Amino acid sequence: MNKNIKILLNYVIGPLVFCVLCWSIYTQLLRQQNWQVSLQHAWQAITGPDAWKLLLAVILIFANYGLEARKWQIVVKQVQQTSFAQAYKAVLTGTTLAFFTPNRIGEYMGRVLYLGEGKRIQAISLTIVCSMGQLLVTWIAGIGGLLYLMTYGNTQLLHTFAGPWMKMVLYFTLGAATVLTLFYFRLAGLVRWVEKISWLQKPVAYIRVLESLNATILIRILSLSVLRYSVFLGQYYLLFNVFDVHITAAQVAGAVSVIFLILSIVPSLAVITDLGVRWKVGIEVVQLFDSNISGILATSLGIWIINLVVPALIGSLLILGIKVFNNRK
Template sequence: MVGPLVFCVLCWSIYQQLVKQQNWQGSLQQTWKAVSGPNAWMLVLTVILIFANYGLEACKWQLVVKQVQPASFVQACKAVFTGTTLAFFTPNRIGEYMGRILYMGEGKRIQAISLTIVCSMSQLLVTLLAGIGGILYLMTYANTELLHTFAGPWMKMVLCFTIGAAIVLTLFYFRLAGLVRWMEKIRWLQKPVVYVRVLQSLNATILIQVLSLSVLRYSVFLGQYYLLFNVFDVHITAAQVAGGVSVMFLILSIIPSIAVITDLGVRWKVGIEVVQLFDSNISGILATSLAVWIINLVVPALIGSLLILSMKVFNNRK
């Protein structure tokens, strides 16, 4: 009963969140019109990029978990989609880890959690570094009056915080083995350190490969936004998309949220505040945020819920 229940709850929660947003009908109508518009091919390409997005994430996960259990690319994709489903219901996507380890063998799941966190660290590091570039871009090229209204003195504070966080995270990311050795010296950490000792097997080559895949995945995100802004008549350049969306992702990574409850509202608010620094088409910005939310979160979460259902059916047959 778990699979059907998750699927039904997910659909109902998505509907409830959608109808609570202001002007959701207009955004939905504009999204629907785009399907038959001259730029419909861009919308189709954006949907196809789901597979590039989650395929790259699957490659990252496959690369790190082979330290404890080899996984095929298909199995890695299933794990990523299942993790997305459980992440939909939990604060800041922490359920993603539990969803992925369902595909690991008994006795290896706790180790897999620490390895999965490495994937999240790499993506967060890329988000922080790109966010720093985005803030500098906005401070240089955005509408000065609107920027002051949107951020004011907070912009420099966020910039300093992000630079500090990026430095700390970089040190942690490339010094995981040293972190484990430090934990081994603390008596009360002797038991839990057993489960993170596998991090010592992640050498610099693997960490750089994971980070490179995170950069590629981030580029896919930016490409999706660029395509959808064109679909919904938000006239901004590729550089403006990169600068603005990077700041959007940075803010979304900082603000605590639960995807199924608050994520869409936060995306709409942040999207409007940032992108209107370059273009005033509010309805187009809303439609873009809605389309990205559906394509990158809702559709994968629904796929994951079906995979959970298939796992239940398969186990029952066994």
Template sequence: MIRARKNIKIIFRYVIAPLLGAWLFYSLYKQIKGQPDLRESIHLIKEAPFGIQAWKFWLVISLVFVNWGFEAKKWQVLLKTLKPVSFFTAYKSVLSGVALSINMPNRIGEYGGRILYIPEGKRIRAISLSIAGSISQLIITLIMGCCGLVYIIFYQGDNHTAVMGLPVFWLKTLLFLSSSAAVIIVLFYFRLSWLIKLIEKIPAAAKYVQYISVLDNFNAKLLLRLLYLSFFRYVVFVIQYILLLQVLDVSILWINGFWIISILFLVLAIVPSFAIADLGIRGKFSTELLSFYSTNTVGIIGTTFGIWFINLFIPALAGSLLILGIKLFKDNS
């Protein structure tokens, strides 16, 4: 059974994921080839750091530090219940997590990277803290995504082919499922102690309670603080996206852009992705959603890839250097 599962994972990672990624990138290529004024759009991308709206481009770059700063603050707040660390250490820990997660399905490697700065005896318990932080971000993504769906459904009125060619019925179905999931997760989030009590009653799992017992120290004030930080990080992320869309001449009102991007984040949170296919999935959904408001496919795809490169690849590169530094330090010791 274990070997079969391992083989399935290998097939998904090295066969299905590359094929899916290739198909998605080919689909995006076809869309780009059909883009009106293709040369002008590509020229605009090249001039982004130096053109009239260059200040917006550099503001997007600057907001990367704010984006991950909120995540680092969340991690620092979480660790206070286990092993207090400085904000700088929390920041390095988060970047290390990004480095290990970028090449793994749904970024699960993030937990392994973060615990590198935690004493060995507390690392497993730190993973449960990281999961709690991820849940807080997921809650914000679900709630804001649901708000985006409400906006689109009412904005479209009686149009039966609203977004991505989907009838309003399916958008309402997605809204119902997402809002239901949000309610359930919020209830679970504010009752983490229930999870501990439930596991204690399961003989086979009772021995693992010691690793998640730290969650019992979470009170409503701390959990709300995590949600506030998650919300501010979310807003920064959306602002980055909208600014880069404007730099690349994708004409869209702020209000429309905000809620469409919220739906995009909702979809990306729901759809499982593999490392190789993730960028293609982002590009595909971005073009389908934003092309409803703009025909500048090159600008939309350029924004999607730019946000991925700025917010994930560069921090992952920095995190890789930090991990290398940890390894060299240990080797020298």
């Protein structure tokens, strides 16, 4: 991406969008009854009797990234055998670079740094397959979540703004999920089709490795993606309990699946914008079941710190030990 465009996105447009979102959230918070008390309660909850739930949500980081590491280890062995520990480090390093790039595109480059130089470009296409599997699970779960919210959500809100946009998102996701499913299970056919295009002969050499991903491997990736998705839901459920957002497990699954769906289709300009979008989407969706906006904000912030900030910090330390950087020194 052009350097000037990156500067514009990260330092101008990104913060501007974040400020607009924060102002909208602030006005919604002021409309909440006894919002000061709710904020105080959210702060006190960190050291209260439910603090163990917050600790458990933090511990689940290891399961979250462990499952992702296993997925990456499975696909990348098509070009190079790697240990689970190396795969884990690669995933954390990718998270660090993704933290500072639009739409997390730096994640792919961060992971392949742990592979041999001649195999890194091939590994990028394999890493994309991992992302495709997780995205497919996110979209399918999101479709179920939208149907759940449209059936059991706050009737008054659904008849104003929420209802129309949910229907639009539902139809778009149905179409997109169908196309993605066809691409995911027909990767070999896609490679063969691209091979027939003369001006794409050179790039084909780097994606031909996708032909080695049979149905068994692809289903394993999907299964691990489902397990990882379940970890996300568990973390949200725990933090909603900690911050006094009173919703059932079914409501958590329905609401959070829609949150993830929206986050997956809304472009992320910068890391600060990502947090603002999480706050805004979380409020709009979860308030269909509970109006504790301060608790929803606290939960969204907690998830963002636990699943993105902490792993990114760990990954930043691991970057110092990567051979390619040591060689440059």
